[in-house]
Amino acid sequence: MTSVDDFADGFPPSSSGRHSLPELLASASAEVLLLGLTPPRRSVSPAEAAQIANVTVARLGGLDLDGLVLYDIDDESDRNPEQRPFPYLPTMDPVVFHAEYLSAWRGPVVVYRCVGKYTEAELSEWLHTVDTDRVLSVFVGSSSSRKPAHTRLDRAHALRDQLRPNLPLGGVTITERYTRHGDEHLRMLTKQERGCSFFISQVVYNVDATKSLLSDYFYACADRALQPRPVIFTLSVCGSLKTLAFVKWLGVDVPRWLENSLQRSRDPLTDSYLQCLANARELIDFCRNLRLPFGFNVESVSIRKVEIEASVLLAKELRTMLR
Amino acid sequence: MTSVDDFADGFPPSSSGRHSLPELLASASAEVLLLGLTPPRRSVSPAEAAQIANVTVARLGGLDLDGLVLYDIDDESDRNPEQRPFPYLPTMDPVVFHAEYLSAWRGPVVVYRCVGKYTEAELSEWLHTVDTDRVLSVFVGSSSSRKPAHTRLDRAHALRDQLRPNLPLGGVTITERYTRHGDEHLRMLTKQERGCSFFISQVVYNVDATKSLLSDYFYACADRALQPRPVIFTLSVCGSLKTLAFVKWLGVDVPRWLENSLQRSRDPLTDSYLQCLANARELIDFCRNLRLPFGFNVESVSIRKVEIEASVLLAKELRTMLR
Helix, strand or coil: CCCHHHHCCCCCCCCCCCCCHHHHHHCCCCEEEEEEECCCECCCCHHHHHHHHHHHHHHCCCCCCCEEEECCCCCCHHHCCCCCCCCCCCECCHHHHHHHHCCCCCCCEEEEEEHHHCCHHHHHHHHHHCCCCCEEEEEECCCCCCCCCCCCHHHHHHHHHHHCCCCCEEEEECHHHHHHHCCHHHHHHHHHHCCEEEEEEEECCCHHHHHHHHHHHHHHHHHCCCCCCCEEEEECCCCCHHHHHHHHHCCCCCCHHHHHHHHCCCCHHHHHHHHHHHHHHHHHHHHHHHCCCEEEEEECCCCCHHHHHHHHHHHHHHHHHCC | CCCHHHHCCCCCCCCCCCCCHHHHHHCCCCEEEEEEECCCECCCCHHHHHHHHHHHHHHCCCCCCCEEEECCCCCCHHHCCCCCCCCCCCECCHHHHHHHHCCCCCCCEEEEEEHHHCCHHHHHHHHHHCCCCCEEEEEECCCCCCCCCCCCHHHHHHHHHHHCCCCCEEEEECHHHHHHHCCHHHHHHHHHHCCEEEEEEEECCCHHHHHHHHHHHHHHHHHCCCCCCCEEEEECCCCCHHHHHHHHHCCCCCCHHHHHHHHCCCCHHHHHHHHHHHHHHHHHHHHHHHCCCEEEEEECCCCCHHHHHHHHHHHHHHHHHCC
């Protein structure tokens, strides 16, 4: 197992002179802020992709982010028999989007890899070439055990450990899996053993269950004399009933009271925005009190402009709440 | 179905000149404060019972309560195969304790009736004689469907409707039943149809699930053009690991994060006290925002003096938070 301290060199500090993302993640009192982006559709022209990248980087100008997250989107329709509220459209490989279009973004990037999409040869090649001075990664396993996977998650972890142990690696953590099976904190420990030095959650709407997961994770670390790794909570506003349906389709547990309230709201965007802030406040207080390093990752699961703009605003407000 | 407005006469106002409990319960913006007491063990002498009553009434002196709740304790060991952390000891009938020992308490009393313990004749006799100027009641069904019941809950409701429709009647509401079956709000509506004009919860430690129950109840009323009835949340401090075990034995869902925290706390009494206050704050904000009438009932599930004293302090602090 490698330590995060090995990765602290080389990364540029953030624009405001804060520590670099790997340094922050190595600290026992990390409070980091990321923003998650989905690369453009694979069908866009190079000119359109460049335009999207420019608009995006311009939007992030006023934000003091510690890094970007670039998602690797997989067709997950196999894991939910219900119809997907938004159609699945293949998106550009985040590695390609980063390398070819995001040069204006100087900060660190956390590149997601849905490892089941890639052969071992493809993953190995990327691991050999990845610029560990700018890139961190999060490996994601298959969305369903029934789905054929080119590479399994444990194998991908082993490859990275063998080929590029200095690539800072994160794991996904899912509150809903904790609620269903009760052992998500133990899965986090397993990922930690395999080299994960931070965690990024799926979209969190159930704060109470998330607190239980965090608590079990924290005390499981304490019982094993392990330092708990930073847990970065993904927040996403929910600006319409269709977005709410999509969030639920993705498997996010939205508490019934909140679902009722958003469904009857005259302004679900504002209400979900305020709820995200309240959830962040509660998670901040909980983590600080427990002395668990943490952070936020703001994403917009919708591509509607108002929802993206609300996400940027949310990131801005979250920054004022973090140390 | 009778309306609460029929019961507003006759009851004494509270010491501070607030409206009487039935008036408060009839109001669409009720915020009531009750304190729940378990009568003394059946084995105590009359002198001991009188002494317990005197100490109790003296303790309540500084509190501006809207009423007392007197529990009717049933041996519920049938509903949980685990060993009961505290032994079951038969307690005095709350009707007897009220009539013979609590004359120093001038305010309203909500008398619980575990209806399965009584024959129809016994219940009818009590219904004929109950002083509806001082007494409200909550009927409780059997703790288990496997347990032989002298009178079933629906039959008890029918008897009260037939014999003493002006007896203000409440129903029990249980968050954990909502979590398990999802229809507790519909059970509340059924009880409301059968004459229940308010609800008292079991001990609440899971606020998030309780908010979902309240939300479903509120909107189920709205969809049927019914006025939602006040929901009174029972709070109980948890001053030791044994009390925590008992609370869990009673079926109360304590969120895992809170259980972890209390188990590792150097001062579970203070921590659970602060948690009760935080839970109350969250429920107050939620109910006011929804315009759902509500209240609190403070009980101590333990008979340890420090826990009883903390309950009294909690009631005092809750009063300052209510309108």
